[in-house]
Amino acid sequence: MNRSDHEMGLSRRILVGVGSAALTMRLPKVATAQALPRAEPTSMGLRPEGMAKLDAGLKSLVDKGKRAGLV
Numbered sequence: 001m002n003r004s005d006h007e008m009g010l011s012r013r014i015l016v017g018v019g020s021a022a023l024t025m026r027l028p029k030v031a032t033a034q035a036l037p038r039a040e041p042t043s044m045g046l047r048p049e050g051m052a053k054l055d056a057g058l059k060s061l062v063d064k065g066k067r068a069g070l071v
Contacts, residue, residue: 041051061067 042048058067058070062069
């Protein structure tokens with residue numbers, strides 16, 4: 001990589017960093033503008049046993065390296 005390529009890559013990283021920072025500062029305002037309604041899973045017809053199975057299945061995919069982290 002010659003110097004101009006390095007400088008160009010650095011400029012691109014700085015631009016991406018500044019853009020990401022600007023977007024991150026803006027997102028909390030957007031996200032709080034219209035909060036989503038919250039509900040208990042059981043009130044929506046989801047059983048705790050089913051949720052536990054789903055959680056275990058997703059964790060298994062992450063542990064096996066088939067998925068990169070799930071929330």
